[in-house]
Amino acid sequence: MAHKKLIIALAGNANVGKSVIFNYLTGLHQHIGNWPGKTVERAEGTLSFKGYTIDIVDLPGIYSLSTYSLEELVSRKYIAVERPDLVINVVDASVLERNLFFTLQLMELETPMIVALNQVDIAKRKGIEIDNEKLEQLLGVPVVQTVATKGRGVSQLLEMAIKVIEKGQTTRREVMYGEEVEEGIAKIIETLQNVQFIYPRRYVAIKLLEGDEEIIREIAKLVPQAVKAAREVAGEIENLHGHACSTVITSEQYEAAGSVARQAQKLVPPLKLTAEERLHNLTTDRITGYIIMVSSLLLIFFGIFTFGNYTSDILSNFLYRLEPLSTSLFGTGIVGSLVWGGVAEGLIAGVTVALPYIIPFYIVLYFLEDSGYLSRIAFLMDNVMHKIGLHGKAFIPMMLGYGCNVPACLGCRIMETKRERTLAAFVTTLVPCAARTVIILGLVGHFLGIQWALALYVFDLVVIFALGRLAFRVMPGEPSALIMEMADYRMPQLRTVLKETWFRLAEFIKIAFPLIIVGSLVIKAADVFGLLNPIANLLSPVTVVWLGLPVITGITLIFGVLRKELSLILLAALLAPVGLQALTPVQMVVFTLVAMFYIPCVATISALVKELGGKKALYITLFEIAFAIILGGIALRVLTLFA
Amino acid sequence: MSSKSIEDYLKAIYALSRNGKPISTSEIAEYFKIAPASVTEMIKKLAKKGYVKYSPYRGVHLARKGLQVAEKVTRKHRLLERFLHDVLRITEEKVHSEACEMEHALSDEAEESLCRFLKHPDLCPDDGKIIPACDLPFSTCEECIELHKKNLEESGRRQQIPISITQLKKGERGKVSFIRGGHKVLQRLCDMGLTPGTEVTVVKSAPFHGPMEILVRGSRLALGRGMTEMIFVEA
Numbered sequence: 001m002a003h004k005k006l007i008i009a010l011a012g013n014a015n016v017g018k019s020v021i022f023n024y025l026t027g028l029h030q031h032i033g034n035w036p037g038k039t040v041e042r043a044e045g046t047l048s049f050k051g052y053t054i055d056i057v058d059l060p061g062i063y064s065l066s067t068y069s070l071e072e073l074v075s076r077k078y079i080a081v082e083r084p085d086l087v088i089n090v091v092d093a094s095v096l097e098r099n100l101f102f103t104l105q106l107m108e109l110e111t112p113m114i115v116a117l118n119q120v121d122i123a124k125r126k127g128i129e130i131d132n133e134k135l136e137q138l139l140g141v142p143v144v145q146t147v148a149t150k151g152r153g154v155s156q157l158l159e160m161a162i163k164v165i166e167k168g169q170t171t172r173r174e175v176m177y178g179e180e181v182e183e184g185i186a187k188i189i190e191t192l193q194n195v196q197f198i199y200p201r202r203y204v205a206i207k208l209l210e211g212d213e214e215i216i217r218e219i220a221k222l223v224p225q226a227v228k229a230a231r232e233v234a235g236e237i238e239n240l241h242g243h244a245c246s247t248v249i250t251s252e253q254y255e256a257a258g259s260v261a262r263q264a265q266k267l268v269p270p271l272k273l274t275a276e277e278r279l280h281n282l283t284t285d286r287i288t289g290y291i292i293m294v295s296s297l298l299l300i301f302f303g304i305f306t307f308g309n310y311t312s313d314i315l316s317n318f319l320y321r322l323e324p325l326s327t328s329l330f331g332t333g334i335v336g337s338l339v340w341g342g343v344a345e346g347l348i349a350g351v352t353v354a355l356p357y358i359i360p361f362y363i364v365l366y367f368l369e370d371s372g373y374l375s376r377i378a379f380l381m382d383n384v385m386h387k388i389g390l391h392g393k394a395f396i397p398m399m400l401g402y403g404c405n406v407p408a409c410l411g412c413r414i415m416e417t418k419r420e421r422t423l424a425a426f427v428t429t430l431v432p433c434a435a436r437t438v439i440i441l442g443l444v445g446h447f448l449g450i451q452w453a454l455a456l457y458v459f460d461l462v463v464i465f466a467l468g469r470l471a472f473r474v475m476p477g478e479p480s481a482l483i484m485e486m487a488d489y490r491m492p493q494l495r496t497v498l499k500e501t502w503f504r505l506a507e508f509i510k511i512a513f514p515l516i517i518v519g520s521l522v523i524k525a526a527d528v529f530g531l532l533n534p535i536a537n538l539l540s541p542v543t544v545v546w547l548g549l550p551v552i553t554g555i556t557l558i559f560g561v562l563r564k565e566l567s568l569i570l571l572a573a574l575l576a577p578v579g580l581q582a583l584t585p586v587q588m589v590v591f592t593l594v595a596m597f598y599i600p601c602v603a604t605i606s607a608l609v610k611e612l613g614g615k616k617a618l619y620i621t622l623f624e625i626a627f628a629i630i631l632g633g634i635a636l637r638v639l640t641l642f643a
Numbered sequence: 644m645s646s647k648s649i650e651d652y653l654k655a656i657y658a659l660s661r662n663g664k665p666i667s668t669s670e671i672a673e674y675f676k677i678a679p680a681s682v683t684e685m686i687k688k689l690a691k692k693g694y695v696k697y698s699p700y701r702g703v704h705l706a707r708k709g710l711q712v713a714e715k716v717t718r719k720h721r722l723l724e725r726f727l728h729d730v731l732r733i734t735e736e737k738v739h740s741e742a743c744e745m746e747h748a749l750s751d752e753a754e755e756s757l758c759r760f761l762k763h764p765d766l767c768p769d770d771g772k773i774i775p776a777c778d779l780p781f782s783t784c785e786e787c788i789e790l791h792k793k794n795l796e797e798s799g800r801r802q803q804i805p806i807s808i809t810q811l812k813k814g815e816r817g818k819v820s821f822i823r824g825g826h827k828v829l830q831r832l833c834d835m836g837l838t839p840g841t842e843v844t845v846v847k848s849a850p851f852h853g854p855m856e857i858l859v860r861g862s863r864l865a866l867g868r869g870m871t872e873m874i875f876v877e878a
Contacts, residue, residue, distance in 0.1 A: 064834035091658035096837050243839065244786050244826060251840065258860065280863075286850040294811040379865045391867050392854065482854055482867030483835055628843040 007055045007082070008161055011075060011106060012090035013099055015062030015117045015372070015487035019043075020148040021090060022494050023057040025158065032503050040074045041413070049158055057084065063098070063485075065105045066212065069416055079109050080198045085165050086114040088157065091144075093123035093130055094488060096265055100257035103139065104175045110200040112169040115143040116157050121150075122488060125276075129267040135264040141169070148495055164217075175256045177249065180240055184209060184233035195219075208327055209234050210246035216616040230268060251589060265634065276489040284486075300311035301402060304360045308434060311356040319348045334528050338521065339396055341528075346520030349563045350513050357434040361403035362501040365396075382482050385393045388465060389472025390415070391482035394424040401431030405600060406512055407504060408433075411605040419477040423611055426620055427468045429600040429608070432460055435590045436596050438565035444592050448585055463597070467627075511610065512603035519562045519602045532558075548588055550575070550583075560595055561602050569593050586639045590632045598628035645749045649693075650716040651675075653694060656705055657713035662848050662855075663812030665702035705810070709878070714804050718775040718796060719746040721767035722757050729761065729770035735769045763787065765823050776805040776821040776875040782839040783822050783829050805875035808855070809868075811845045817876025818842050825874045832874070836860040843876065 012018045015308050023030075025043025035041050043058040059078065060071035078267060079087060089106055091099040106113060117130060136143045144160050146153035176182065188205035199215070207215040208230035220227050234245040241248050273281075326344055330336035370375050374396055380390030393414050401408035408428040415421045432440060445453035472479070526532055534557050536543075539554035547553075552574045553567075560567030568580075571591070575582045583591065599621055600608065608617035655674050659666045668686055672679040690697040694709030705713055723742040727733040733741065748755070755777065758764075763784035767774060778801045781787045805820040819841045822829045836859050837843065846856040846863070854867045866874075 022863060041724050066830060066834060095860075097860045098862050101836065103750065175876070178650075189874055238786070238789060242786070243782055244829075246826070246830060247782055247833060250830070251838040254836060254841070254860070284847065284849070284856065286847075357696065379854055379856070380849060382865070382867050383851050391869075392865070397790075421790075479869065481869030482865060483831060483870055484865045485835070486863045486865050488863075498864070637708060 001156030005055065006052050006162075006165060007084040009057045009079065009084040009087045010090055011057055011059045011079070011087050011102075012061065013063055013092065013095075013102055013485075015147075015485065016061070016090050016092040016099065017148045018061060018090045019058060019500075020493060021088075021116060021118065021146070021154060021494055022056060022159075023411060023499050024151055024154050026056050028502075030503065031148035032507070040070050041463055049163055050082055052162065060263060063102060065102070065109070066210070067107065069257070071176075076109070077198075079106075079111050080475055081112070082530070083368050085112065086161050087111050088116050088161060089113055090116045092487075093117050093120045094126050094128055095252075095296040096123075096128070096130065097258050097261040100139075100260050101254050104253055104257055104260075107139075107141075108175070108200070108203045108206060110203065112164060114141055114157070114164055115139065116148075116153075117143050117145045118148050119490075120145045121147045122276075124187050124491065125270070125274055126488075127270045129266040129268070131266070135260070135442075136522050138260045138263060139323055149491070151304050153357055175253055177252045177267060180237055181209070181249065184230075184237060188226055190228050191223060191229050195223050195226075197222065205230070206249065210249050211244075266639075268452075275425050279489050280376070280486070283373065284379055284547055289380050290375070293377055296473065297399070300364050304357065304364065304403065305434070305437065307360055312352045315355065316348060316352045319351065337528055338524055342521035343517055345524075346517040346562065347513070349520065349566060350509075350516045358407065359501060359505060361400065362407070362504050363497060365400060366497040367492045367502040370497055372487050372489045375486045378482070378484060379486065388427065389475075389479045390420060390421070390424055390427070390468075391480070393482065393484065394420070394427070397428050398431055401428040401433060402433055402437075404508075404605045405429055405433045405604040406508055409604060410504075410507065410511075417477075417480055419475060421426065421474060422616055423468070423524055425608060425612055426471055427464055428605055429624065430460070430464045430597065430618060432457065433564070434594055435601070436565035439568045439592055439595050442565070442568055443580060443583075443588050447580065447588060452589070456589075456596070460596060463631075511606050515602045515606050516562055523559060523562065542629060546629065546636075547594065548585065548636045549587055549594075555593060557594065557598065561599055563603075564595060564601055586636060589639060590636045594628045594632040596628070597631060599625050644735040645776065648685070649689065649692075649694065650712060650747055651743075652689060653705065653709050653713040654716050654720065656695065656703060657717055657810075658708070660704055661809055661852065662808060662845070663704055663815070665696075665698075665704045667702045671703070675708060700852055710806055711804055712809060714806055715751075716746055717775065718804075719754050722754060722761065723749065724767045725761050725764045725774075726757060729764075739769055759787075765825075765846050773807070773823055773872045775807065776823075778804050782820065784868055785826050790838070801877070803877065805877050807864045807872065808843070808845070808857075808874040808876050809848075811876070811878060813845060813878060816842055816844045817878040819874060820877045821875040821876070822873055828870075828873055832870075835864060836862065837864075837874070851852040 010018050010022055022043065022045065026047050030043060030045040033044075041062055045056050045058075047054050047056065055223065057078070059075045061367055062069070062072045062075055065072055065076045078084075087106060090101050090102060103115060105633050115135075117132070117135070120130065123130065130145075132143055132145055142160050142164060144157045146157055148154060177185070184206045188208055189201050191203045192204060195201075197219070199207070204219060204226075206218060208227060211234070216227055237245045238246055243251075322344070323340060326340040327336060330339045368377075378392035378395055380392070381395040385392055385394050394412075395543060396414065397408045397411035402410050405428060407433065409425045412421045412424040412428065415424050440456050444456060455463060470565055526535070535558065536551050536554035540551050543549045543554045543557070544551055553571065556567040556570040556574065559570050572580050580588075599605075605617055605621055608620060655671055656666065659670055659674060668682045669679045672682045673684070675878070686695060686697050686703050689695045689709065690703075693706055694712065696706050698712055699704045701801060710812050720742045723745050724738040727738040727741050728735065745873070758777065764774060765784075766772065776843040779787060780799060780801050801820070806817070808817060819832075819837050819839050841859060846858055848855040852868050854865045855871045857864050857866060
């Protein structure tokens, strides 16, 4: 039986170390994509073990299998429809009760499964001892203790997985509900006898009682009498308990999870607060929390920009030295300039932003996420984000936006609803990314003084706030409030952080690079065929008359669509020999303002298309062009009054 | 000291305070636009009757007994505002002062009928504040609507009105008993472990009405303001 193929899915709550186990098992043999037609991430990897080729699917971290979020729906369908050979339920030993609630729900899907009892080291430090055998006996499935961050127990886990798959699983304990609920379930199952459905009958019966919309819709087509029977039973249960049927069922599930947890664990809370708890208290405190947050964010930004600036210079100096090589190969004719000025310069543009700024940004971000600090920042910033109709989690993509808007837009996936994803993505495109920072610092900061550059940053925050609020008012729908688990702090793992960084970077390159290259090829072609000056003249009513800028800014702003700081670099070149000093201070400010807001760059637009769809991406782009032009014109007129 | 002025004071303290933090008498004075001295005198009387706890330098906060009264009268006030606004079409600016007069005369029975008549509203019309819970033993308004078709009297009453979790002090505990916002909100909370009857402990709250940190079933949750205001507990 050489090279038999197996599929194993990892399922569990968020922050239980699922992805650590996933990384440990699959190494770099991973593929991160989306679930078909959904903006939910699907991570897959392969490994070979004992003559098997095993596909590991890392399901999203969720708390329940209801259909509140897309992630939950996707996970449930995956297990029911694609029927993996085994599900490994990763459970956080330090929060056993909540995790077992999910375990019991998984069991109802009647899929073969084992439990990975992870983070037993953290649990021990919190004074929680878990009796493995007892837990196995209560759950009826094998339980393997692991400390994934140290790789402990992971190979035993895999061995157990294979053993269960080979032997087949028989024993299992299902949650037994109260008598009347069980009777009701039996009654509904009877009506389902002759139906073939993707979910097990008992599961369908329970979900019908809970009023699960998706399942009611499907079953109503097949066996309408089952839906009717469920409604009757639910009514009886509601009468008896005085609570909605779904509440009764969820309560009983939690009751069962709690009872398993209480029987399997021994609690000896430590007398002293653990270091993790003290750190938690410090970082969420109303005074020290904000001090730590602001200073660490400033440190991070300062560090990344210093590093990015330095390496970006070195990289571009190095890459531009390749120009003679290109010239000698392709000449200086039309082909030559298209190859160098189009393809190569586009690539350089991409590389000099991606590597120096985005890589360190991602590393720091995943370091913070892995440690648990990001959820504390979300806690502290919830109130501020609330003002623009978002909750604390939206601060994370916004923060990312200061590095690059592309990952920031992709990062808006962490928001639960579509409405919030759209709002958050819109707001993040207004955040001045590294490229815009180059313009702000290189033009206004350099010639007018750093205080003016800072003023522009503050102004940007005001704009974000005002436009965010406006969008929040205009967009239909209710804001959803924050519900977020703050898992214990833990030591981030370099391996996991680097891997996440690597996969995100690959995603960035896939989205951004083709467009940057094609875009710069198009513009270079326009240049070669002498179309740029006519275009600049065409734009002059806007650039010269309304914005009071030199005619050539029309060209540079078009280049800026590829990559914002190109507009400045090009402007300097076109204004030679005088250089940027040829601009008046007012022109500098107006130009910078327009460049800051006028359009998300082409890579960001494609990220927007990917996350929100073409229509919304178009609206956002058009709005920002109009907004920047209007703002620039007003700024010109106001500033001339004072100049 | 009339019951009307007791209710007015308790309602004011309820509106001004959060997380059981004491508020100063001058804040109350500003609220009523009267002299701080007369507020202090009144607060002392309320403290004597066990409605509030007062210490001269730290300020005043509601005792359990006072909190119950405050929730009740605030509920009546906001329901009346809804009625005046939605049914009688009185303008937003005027409903508050009208309701202030009527709330003291509204009986509990009439309040319950009013709630049903208005189809169990969640928010008051003028400033969008959450309407406090009643003493029927349901965990959402939907349950009340469902069961009202049958027999309401059978379901009995709670011993006390559930209080908003936002009124709990740091370290205080309560049992989840009523959720505003209906079934969707309840299901979301249930999935995170906040099923009706679950004990929650308030750990802290972020400043400026930010989110609250609570402990539930051994795990630590951050709940945004929009969410905490929906949660009512029996403490």
